[in-house]
Every structure is written in structure tokens, then in C-alpha cells.
Amino acid sequence: KAGVTQTPRxxxxxxxxxxxxxxxxxxxxxxxxxxxxxxxxxxxxxxxYFSETQRNKGNFPGRFSGRQFSNSRSEMNVSTxxxxxxxxxxxxxxxxxxxxxxxxxxxxxxxxxxxx
Amino acid sequence: DAKTTQPPSMxxxxxxxxxxxxNHSTISGNEYVxxxxxxxxxxxxxxxxxxxxxxxxEMASLIITEDRKSSTLILPHATxxxxxVYYCIVRVAGGTSGGSNYxxxxxxxxxxxxxx
Numbered sequence: 358k359a360g361v362t363q364t365p366r367x368x369x370x371x372x373x374x375x376x377x378x379x380x381x382x383x384x385x386x387x388x389x390x391x392x393x394x395x396x397x398x399x400x401x402x403x404x405x406y407f408s409e410t411q412r413n414k415g416n417f418p419g420r421f422s423g424r425q426f427s428n429s430r431s432e433m434n435v436s437t438x439x440x441x442x443x444x445x446x447x448x449x450x451x452x453x454x455x456x457x458x459x460x461x462x463x464x465x466x467x468x469x470x471x472x473x
Numbered sequence: 474d475a476k477t478t479q480p481p482s483m484x485x486x487x488x489x490x491x492x493x494x495x496n497h498s499t500i501s502g503n504e505y506v507x508x509x510x511x512x513x514x515x516x517x518x519x520x521x522x523x524x525x526x527x528x529x530x531e532m533a534s535l536i537i538t539e540d541r542k543s544s545t546l547i548l549p550h551a552t553x554x555x556x557x558v559y560y561c562i563v564r565v566a567g568g569t570s571g572g573s574n575y576x577x578x579x580x581x582x583x584x585x586x587x588x589x
Binding site for chain 1 (some may be wrong): 496514515516517518560580582
């Protein structure tokens with residue numbers, strides 16, 4: 358069974374631009390969660406989607422948004438990029454909703470976003 | 474979520490046991506201790522979790538103190554491929570839904586370097 362895939366793997370943008378990241382979960386998984394990872398803050402939860410509905414949301418500004426499609430693929434969008442948005446963005450898939458079931462989450466390799 | 478404290482880095486000789494400590498003095502009765510690791514440029518990988526009893530699986534052992542305020546992850550025979558950042562987090566188990574202020578955060582973890 359193929360793992361979680363994320364595209365692109367690396368991205369360079371400038372301040373003020375917007376970016377869209379994509380995540381394809383493991384086949385059969387309907388839950389997709391997004392995380393931001395930075396050296397200073399560690400791994401922080403952004404939001405979770407299950408069956409095309411946002412189920413949980415972390416404490417990030419409205420510039421961060423996401424959506425999930427009927428095939429469970431998910432996209433995350435960041436508008437008006439800031440230098441502080443430079444991070445590794447990770448996607449995790451699960452067969453069940455609720456990100457607390459950590460042992461049932463499988464992470465993708467991440468997208469490294471650099472904002473100049 | 475209870476806060477965890479881990480040493481920023483540790484070294485271990487290849488073939489020896491690696492013992493990674495974690496303090497979680499504010500853990501509540503229904504919170505589990507989870508361990509993840511992250512190898513450079515990859516997403517986090519689940520290792521093990523437990524509530525109060527010691528746990529063992531094919532990857533590691535988890536020793537939780539009787540008062541549950543600290544735990545130790547043990548890699549019995551560390552290899553070079555075990556070099557990674559190890560994260561200890563505490564969370565309630567089971568799924569959840571909704572909650573606009575839901576937040577899940579990993580700390581900065583311990584960088585374990587296995588030396589030949």
C-alpha cells in the first residue's frame with residue numbers, strides 16, 4: 358500500500374505571495390491532518406479534515422486554510438506569505454477522525470516551504 | 474495537554490541501548506504517553522505509547538514511572554538508522570470531533586545521535 362504523498366517537496370516563495378500544498382493520503386484513509394514544523398516551535402497542528410469537513414483546527418491565523426476533496430486528497434493554502442511561514446508542512450492520514458489517535462496517523466515526507 | 478520536557482540531545486554507541494527520558498509532571502489520569510521519531514527530511518514515525526504499564530513492541534520499550542510523571546523510551550540495540558529526533562508527547566487517547574480551539578503540539582524533542 359502506497360504511503361502518504363505530498364507535493365511539491367520543496368517550494369520557494371516571496372513575501373506576499375500565496376501557496377497551495379497538496380497531500381494524498383493512504384488509500385482508504387479519510388482523515389487528513391496538517392502540521393507546521395519549525396525549529397523554534399516544533400510540530401504544531403494546523404487542521405484536520407475528514408470526509409471533506411474540517412473537524413479540528415489549531416491556533417493559526419485565517420491566512421492558513423485547507424480543503425478536502427471527495428477522493429480524500431487534501432490541499433492547504435497559505436495566503437499573503439510572511440517570512441515566519443517558512444517551515445516544513447506535514448500531512449498525516451488516518452482511517453479514523455480525531456488526531457488524538459496518534460498511533461494511527463501516518464505522516465508524509467512533508468513540503469519544505471521557504472519564504473524570501 | 475500536559476507539557477513534556479526532554480533533553481535536547483543525546484549520544485549512543487551503535488549496538489548499545491539508548492535510553493531517552495521524558496518528564497511530564499502535569500500529566501492527567503486519562504493522558505497517554507506517546508513517542509514519535511523523525512529522521513531528517515522525513516515525516517514523524519510512531520514508535521510506541523502507554524498509559525501506566527510498561528509497554529514493548531518490535532521497535533522499543535516504554536517504561537513509565539509509578540507516579541506517571543516521567544517515562545523512558547528504550548531502544549535496546551541502537552543502530553545508525555536510529556539517529557533521529559525523538560518526541561515525547563502526552564495526549565488523551567481515542568477520537569474526538571469538533572472543537573475550534575483544538576491544538577496538538579510536539580515539543581522540540583531529543584536529537585539522538587548513534588555513533589559507530
